[in-house]
Amino acid sequence: MAILAMSCVRAFGDRSIIVDPSYAYYKNRSVESIVEEIKANGYDEVRLCCTNESGIDGSLVKAFVDAGVRVWMLTFTNGVYSRVDLPKGWEAWRMKLRKKPDPAGFTMLCPNNLDYRAWKKQQVTAALRAHPFHGIDLAEPQMPAYPGPESEHYGCFCDACLEEFKRLYPGVTRFPDFEDPESEYFWKKNKDLYEKWVGFRVATVVNWLDDLVNGNGGIREKCPGVKIATWSLGLDVPDQLSKLREWQAMDAAAIVRRVKPDVHVIQTDWPDWIKDNLDPNYAAAYKPIFDSVRQVAPSIPIILQTDIGSKPNMRRDTHWIKAVETAARKMGYAGVFHYEYHLGEYIYSDPPTVVNACFDGNTIKLVFNKRLDPAQACNVSNYSLSSGRVDFARVDGNVIYLSVSGAMRGLVLTVSGLSDDASRRLYHDKPACVMPDPIEITIE
Numbered sequence: 197m198a199i200l201a202m203s204c205v206r207a208f209g210d211r212s213i214i215v216d217p218s219y220a221y222y223k224n225r226s227v228e229s230i231v232e233e234i235k236a237n238g239y240d241e242v243r244l245c246c247t248n249e250s251g252i253d254g255s256l257v258k259a260f261v262d263a264g265v266r267v268w269m270l271t272f273t274n275g276v277y278s279r280v281d282l283p284k285g286w287e288a289w290r291m292k293l294r295k296k297p298d299p300a301g302f303t304m305l306c307p308n309n310l311d312y313r314a315w316k317k318q319q320v321t322a323a324l325r326a327h328p329f330h331g332i333d334l335a336e337p338q339m340p341a342y343p344g345p346e347s348e349h350y351g352c353f354c355d356a357c358l359e360e361f362k363r364l365y366p367g368v369t370r371f372p373d374f375e376d377p378e379s380e381y382f383w384k385k386n387k388d389l390y391e392k393w394v395g396f397r398v399a400t401v402v403n404w405l406d407d408l409v410n411g412n413g414g415i416r417e418k419c420p421g422v423k424i425a426t427w428s429l430g431l432d433v434p435d436q437l438s439k440l441r442e443w444q445a446m447d448a449a450a451i452v453r454r455v456k457p458d459v460h461v462i463q464t465d466w467p468d469w470i471k472d473n474l475d476p477n478y479a480a481a482y483k484p485i486f487d488s489v490r491q492v493a494p495s496i497p498i499i500l501q502t503d504i505g506s507k508p509n510m511r512r513d514t515h516w517i518k519a520v521e522t523a524a525r526k527m528g529y530a531g532v533f534h535y536e537y538h539l540g541e542y543i544y545s546d547p548p549t550v551v552n553a554c555f556d557g558n559t560i561k562l563v564f565n566k567r568l569d570p571a572q573a574c575n576v577s578n579y580s581l582s583s584g585r586v587d588f589a590r591v592d593g594n595v596i597y598l599s600v601s602g603a604m605r606g607l608v609l610t611v612s613g614l615s616d617d618a619s620r621r622l623y624h625d626k627p628a629c630v631m632p633d634p635i636e637i638t639i640e
């Protein structure tokens with residue numbers, strides 16, 4: 197039996213995590229319980245996934261801020277997951293890709309389209325003014341796609357890109373040819389044109405981010421107090437600096453030099469995060485990127501972003517998460533943040549446990565490490581007291597409220613038989629996690 201003595205002391209770390217409130221894990225519970233759970237797991241900063249600005253839950257942002265948790269607005273800069281905010285005529289902004297349309301579930305929008313830029317600037321600055329965000333993550337500014345021109349999603353070949361390509365390189369009249377090896381413009385044959393094209397793609401990303409942050413009506417003008425985080429990619433391939441430029445138009449140093457962000461994020465590219473047994477030390481392979489940023493901005497905090505469970509084969513447990521955080525700090529990173537909180541292996545494997553307990557004379561509030569199965573959590577026979585009795589149990593996500601009568605301070609509460617809520621997970625390949633033993637809690 198685990199014996200805990202508790203009062204209302206909260207554990208704080210110096211750690212950050214992505215929260216995407218669109219997942220089922222965050223539905224049908226109070227915003228306060230979401231905040232309680234994130235804090236109970238040692239995070240004092242969140243990056244809130246904002247797939248459409250109009251859908252931002254202001255009460256969730258406020259609840260985090262009220263609880264002393266910094267909130268970054270995480271927005272995607274090369275397209276949208278949700279089309280609900282897009283205005284009439286948005287179809288003209290779509291990227292034109294080599295063979296296939298957008299990857300499933302995502303609509304790529306071209307940053308060379310000035311109407312898209314103006315709309316995105318307005319969306320972002322309005323959201324930053326409406327909510328008390330600490331900063332903004334300008335996520336995924338890359339052009340498609342890994343591994344370069346061979347990808348069916350490679351692009352963009354829209355009219356706005358052609359105009360901008362010609363403007364940037366006078367004398368250029370057309371895109372390189374990516375289909376016909378016999379063409380004199382074929383990318384593998386016409387090196388001069390292809391190199392200009394690669395340079396143009398990198399410039400597209402840098403100019404876009406600079407405009408969004410520092411341009412007229414941009415974030416710094418409209419929302420001067422908001423911290424800016426630019427993003428680029430990390431990818432473990434030989435000659436990664438030039439491959440990232442060539443394949444995904446990513447040049448971290450060029451972004452940082454021009455945009456002058458407060459923080460730079462190196463996002464783990466998907467060919468790395470999908471690996472089953474990714475070494476927690478894997479960011480060592482990103483040293484050339486890290487060093488390239490250091491060279492242009494010697495004191496900027498650099499953060500590593502990683503994925504902890506978008507696929508069932510690569511869900512990371514708390515041991516791995518601690519190891520990657522420790523390894524990154526040793527390499528000079530200011531920290532790590534993970535996509536996404538409820539995707540980690542701990543949600544599938546760790547039993548529920550009490551991390552905090554309070555008693556105000558009538559109600560005992562129990563904060564758990566994770567969301568609970570409501571049927572068992574509401575069953576009063578799972579609780580017993582050394583003095584008085586439990587009349588009623590109410591559950592709110594990871595928080596249980598026990599209405600008690602006749603109880604004295606210093607009482608001992610025994611909790612048993614609870615399990616987590618497996619129905620709220622992304623994958624349903626493991627049974628619910630049950631408390632292995634009763635927990636005995638002395639409540640001060």
Ligand SMILES: [Zn+2]
Pocket residue numbers: 291292306307308309352353354355356357
């Ligand atoms: Zn385009």
